[in-house]
Amino acid sequence: MRPLIALVGRPNVGKSTLFNRLAGRHAAIVEDVPGVTRDRNYADFIWDGRTLSVVDTGGFEPESRDRLMSQVRQQAQLAVDEATAVVLVVDGREGLTALDRSVASMLRRSGKPLFVAVNKVDTARTEGEIPLADFYELGFGDVHALSAEHGRGVSEMVDAIVEKLELPELPPPPEEQEEPQEVEEADRPRGDVRIAIVGRPNVGKSTFVNALLGQERFVVSDVPGTTRDSIDSIVQHKGQRFVVTDTAGIRRKRSIAQKVESYSVVRAMKAIDQAEVVACLLDATEAGVEQDARLLGLVAEKGKALIIVVNKWDIAEREGATQDWYEKELGKRLPFVAFAPFVFVSAKEGRGVTKVLDRAVRLVEQYRARFPTPQLNELLENLQDEHPAPISRGHRVKLYYVAQVAYAPPTFVIQSNHPEGMTDHYRRYVENRFRDAFGLEVPMRLVFRERKRRSRPPPKKHE
Incomplete structure (x- = not known):
């Protein structure tokens, strides 16, 4: 934290x-x-x-x-x-x-x-x-x-x-290490899926969580959360355990601020920090507003797997909305989370709620995945053949080697002769090719680093 x-x-x-x-x-x-x-x-x-x-x-x-x-x-x-x-x-x-x-x-x-x-x-x-x-x-x-x-x-x-x-120093991030150290299988995250339920006021968070916890009697027990004032629910679904943090149901304190129903991004931040997957609820009747964008931006910055849950879909359907149209419209308003999948639900009717858990399982598999180095480098070679990197200072930028250096989110270091010459357009192209190749719907990080030239050994002296 x-x-x-x-x-x-x-x-x-x-x-x-x-x-x-x-x-x-x-x-x-x-x-x-x-x-x-x-x-x-x-x-x-x-x-x-x-x-x-x-x-x-x-x-x-x-x-x-x-x-x-x-x-x-x-x-x-x-x-x-x-x-x-x-x-x-x-x-x-x-x-x-x-x-x-x-x-x-x-x-x-x-x-x-x-x-x-x-x-x-x-x-x-x-x-x-x-x-x-x-x-x-x-x-x-x-x-x-x-x-x-x-x-x-x-x-x-x-x-x-x-x-x-008395804050301890953090270890250096993978991208700052001298050479890309590939991830070890033993370090892969395992265990329960932590999912945070967030959203602005009146989008139906409490109704959604009640529907989620009430269906098929998923609740095993309530256990104290890792923050001092939250209650995490243990949910069992299709053989997978989830730890669900509901930011709408956090215990009230005795301060004046708790006497009103107010939205707390501070609390959402804590829940997001602890989670692997964030289910962000939007109101189908007024989605994509500034507060939605601010919260979704926070999730994206923290590199968490994201599910965009469009609630009150029963109302939108009655007004003639379609899911394809809705996704396209929100994509225009929220392009920075275009990688995230949508789930359309009606918490009030309990419709589509468990699909969020199904989608969370799929995202966590990607979020914790280990990608084989040979497959990564084959992809790197192919994408350059299809679309060569730009020219920088009169030299063609070349991408030599890629390795996965971290999990959750998957992070890759790519060695290059001129990493400073990588344009935003080409970076997006590389990311999109990675996403397409592995079907990624979670955040990923690409770090471009200059490949250090190995010094040649001195010539042997002739005796």
């Missing part, structure tokens, strides 16, 4: 700018107007060999009774509930405000490791003009002067978070 850092604070203190700095890309809208960030934004990032997640919350105003700000407050509280560590972001130029104190008081009750980011400290001179001692009065202990916009002081703060959480 990736530790989750929640960025919390009143409006317009620079939380989104700090989020973008950590995420390494402009993932949040940044505008100098209070209240721009109304939902939570999420990103995974790697820091000094450790993987973390960060969530950017809306401006937190604990005393506001405005309806919009009340919703933002609930979203921020929910993020704090799920976070591993919390960063209170404040505006150094404005100094410590009563609202900052109010937010800090709420955060202290969370019992989480707490940090203060005194933002907008753009220079050492600026830092000298800001009374940092005032922020130590909050009792958090860790106070960091930084400029999210310019990157000043951000590294030191994240280093402190990593140290406080």
Whole structure:
């Protein structure tokens, strides 16, 4: 599980700018107007060999009774509930405000490791003009002067978070190793199929899970999940055991955020991290909306096998929709998950529900599969004969050798003379040929690496 850092604070203190700095890309809208960030934004990032997640919350105003700000407050509280560590972001130029104190008081009750980011400290001179001692009065202990916009002081703060959480370093990913080390049969994942049920509000997750667990008395028992607040159900279907995590049925906590029916991508993130297969429910009457795309993008980024479950299909059918038409329309809206299979269900009627489990078994076989190296290299040779690689710097790009270096998802390293010359178009061509050859409907990763030339031994001296 990736530790989750929640960025919390009143409006317009620079939380989104700090989020973008950590995420390494402009993932949040940044505008100098209070209240721009109304939902939570999420990103995974790697820091000094450790993987973390960060969530950017809306401006937190604990005393506001405005309806919009009340919703933002609930979203921020929910993020704090799920976070591993919390960063209170404040505006150094404005100094410590009563609202900052109010937010800090709420955060202290969370019992989480707490940090203060005194933002907008753009220079050492600026830092000298800001009374940092005032922020130590909050009792958090860790106070960091930084400029999210310019990157000043951000590294030191994240280093402190990593140290406080005592996060171990990860082993280097396969693509960074000197030579492609082929996967071993003994390392192939085995055991129960872990499947997460996710989806935005009102798509019918609870109805779907109830139908899934109720049919043919699949439920064996309820066992505590690997997260502190979820219940995983053990399901038996056609001789295969499944561990089903229902993100709609997670136990409520005693915070204000849990008093309302609100969608938590944070919880979905945890369930997705633990799963091999993610069943993402869409509402057939309004599928492919922005929140669907955001959630599906999260699944794709994490490299999980995906089933797109179109629920309420009974309603769409009555309105004349066909499955072929629907798949084509969603393919246009969601091209980044074109590899994923569709299953059309009516959770209310219990129709098509178990097809999700059947499809999950097929996907897991691909997700855990080992592909023979000779077969891979024969495919690599054939696809170049059919469509030669592009020319880079006056030389034809050549693909020499391919090996599978990881499972779940299947990951392949391809050695080349000029990997930097691989165009996006040719990368897609290679991926599509791999998919076609092996019938892959799961994510796969292709890593193009330069083949190192072997140094020739020195000539023998003639005696």
